Amino acid sequence: xxxxSTGLLVERAPAKVNLSLHVLGRRADGMHLLESxxxxxxxxxxxxFEPGATLDLAVTGPLAGEAGPLADNxxxxxxxxxxxxxxxxxxxxxxxxxxxxxAAGLGGGSADAAAALRLVARASGIDLNxxxxxxxxxATGADVPVCLEPRPALMRGTGDEVARLDLPPLFGVLVNPxxxxxxxxxxxALGLRPGEARPGTAHPRLAGAANPQELxxxxxxxxxxxxxxxxxxxxxxxxxxxxxxxxxxxxxxxxGSGATVVGLVPDLARARAIAAQLAAERPAWWIEAVGLxxxxxx
Numbered sequence: 595x596x597x598x599s600t601g602l603l604v605e606r607a608p609a610k611v612n613l614s615l616h617v618l619g620r621r622a623d624g625m626h627l628l629e630s631x632x633x634x635x636x637x638x639x640x641x642x643f644e645p646g647a648t649l650d651l652a653v654t655g656p657l658a659g660e661a662g663p664l665a666d667n668x669x670x671x672x673x674x675x676x677x678x679x680x681x682x683x684x685x686x687x688x689x690x691x692x693x694x695x696x697a698a699g700l701g702g703g704s705a706d707a708a709a710a711l712r713l714v715a716r717a718s719g720i721d722l723n724x725x726x727x728x729x730x731x732x733a734t735g736a737d738v739p740v741c742l743e744p745r746p747a748l749m750r751g752t753g754d755e756v757a758r759l760d761l762p763p764l765f766g767v768l769v770n771p772x773x774x775x776x777x778x779x780x781x782x783a784l785g786l787r788p789g790e791a792r793p794g795t796a797h798p799r800l801a802g803a804a805n806p807q808e809l810x811x812x813x814x815x816x817x818x819x820x821x822x823x824x825x826x827x828x829x830x831x832x833x834x835x836x837x838x839x840x841x842x843x844x845x846x847x848x849x850g851s852g853a854t855v856v857g858l859v860p861d862l863a864r865a866r867a868i869a870a871q872l873a874a875e876r877p878a879w880w881i882e883a884v885g886l887x888x889x890x891x892x
Contacts (some may be wrong), residue, residue: 602689603645603717607639608711608739608744609694610701611768611856611886612805614816617784619791622824624675624723625752626781627798631816633761634744634882635768639694641669643713646686649673657690662696668707668734675730676714683718689880695880697774699850701741707734708741710764746887748800762806763887766866769838770880771830777851783823785880794819806860813858817847831855837876841868 614642639655653661661667669688677683680838688710694702708731714720715727722742731738736753746759786792798816803809825831831848834855838846842864843857859865862885869883 597744603713605641605643605713606638606703607641607694607705607741608634608636608779609742609768609884610705610744611766612699612818612851613764613813613847613856613886614753614797614798614813615818615820615850616794616816617786617792617819618794620786620788621752622789624788626786627751628749628753628783630749631746631797631800631813632740632749633746633764633886634741635700635766635882635886637693637768637882637884639702639709640691640692641706641709643710643714643717644662644687645684645717646822648687649685650687651690651709652687653690653692655690657695660696661690661692668703668738669710671732672707672710672734672738673714675733676711676720676727679730679733679866680718680720680724680727680748683714683720685714685718686727688713694772695774695854697776698770698854699775699848699852700768700854701737701850704735704737704741705744707731707738708744710829711738711742720846742822748797759801761800762809763885764806765859765862766884766886767838767841767843767857767859767865767869767872768849768854768880768882768884769834769857771828771834772878772880773828773853775824775828775831775852779827780820780824780851783826792819810858810860813845818849820851821848824848828853834879838868838873839870843868854880856886
C-alpha cells in the first residue's frame with residue numbers, strides 16, 4: 595500500500611490470469627471443483643481510499659462505464675463483509691480507476707475487492723493473515739482469496755484452497771475480442787451434473803521450474819477445461835486463439851471463463867512485438883503486453 599501526495603491510501607489491483615483451469619467435478623451443492631494456476635499481470639486497476647464516516651465509491655478510468663451499478667460493486671461488498679467479520683473497522687470513500695475489462699476472465703472485480711480489503715485492513719490495523727480478513731474475502735467471492743496476496747498460486751477446491759508458488763516470471767499478450775462472457779453461462783454449458791466427477795490428466799508439477807522456458811514446457815501439459823464451452827457462447831475466442839498462435843505465442847490459453855486469451859512467451863520483447871502486430875491487424879480488439887508473476891501492489 596502507498597500513500598498519495600494528497601494523503602489518500604492507494605492500492606493496485608492487478609489483473610488475475612489463469613494459466614490453467616482444470617475442472618475436476620461438481621459437488622452435490624452445485625459448486626464446481628477446480629485446480630488452477632493463477633498469476634498476476636503488471637497491469638490492472640487502481641484503488642484509492644480516504645477513511646471517513648460514510649462508505650462510498652466512485653469509479654473513473656477508461657472502462658468506468660463497464661463497472662455496472664455501484665451499489666453491487668465488489669469493492670463495497672468486500673468492505674461491508676470485513677465490517678461484519680471484524681467490527682470496528684475504518685470505512686470511507688473509495689475511488690476505483692478502472693482499466694481491466696469486465697466479464698473478461700481476468701478477475702477484475704475480485705482484484706478490486708481484494709485491494710479494498712487490504713486498504714481497510716491496513717487502515718484498521720488488521721494483519722493481512724488475520725482469519726477475519728480471509729473470511730471476508732471468501733464471503734465476497736470465490737476468486738477474492740487468491741487475489742488477497744497477488745503472487746503465483748495453485749488454487750484448488752472452490753477457490754478456498756490457495757497454495758502460493760515461487761515461479762520464474764513469464765510474459766504474455768492479453769487479448770479480448772470485445773465480448774463479455776458470464777461465468778455462470780460457461781459453467782452451465784460445461785454440463786456437469788451435481789455430484790459428477792470429470793476425468794482428466796493430473797495438473798503438471800510447476801514448483802522447481804528453473805527458468806521461463808522450463809515453466810512453459812511444463813505448462814504445455816495443462817489446459818483450460820472451460821475453453822470449448824466458452825467458445826460455444828463466444829466464437830470470437832477461437833479467432834483470438836488462432837491469431838495468437840499465428841503471431842508466435844509459445845502457449846495460447848483462455849483465462850478463466852473467457853473471453854480474454856493469453857499468449858505466453860519467455861520475454862517482454864516478443865510479447866510487445868506480437869501485441870503490436872495484432873493491434874495493427876485487429877484495432878477493435880483489446881490488447882495488452884504484460885509481465886506475469888508477482889507485480890508490486892502498492
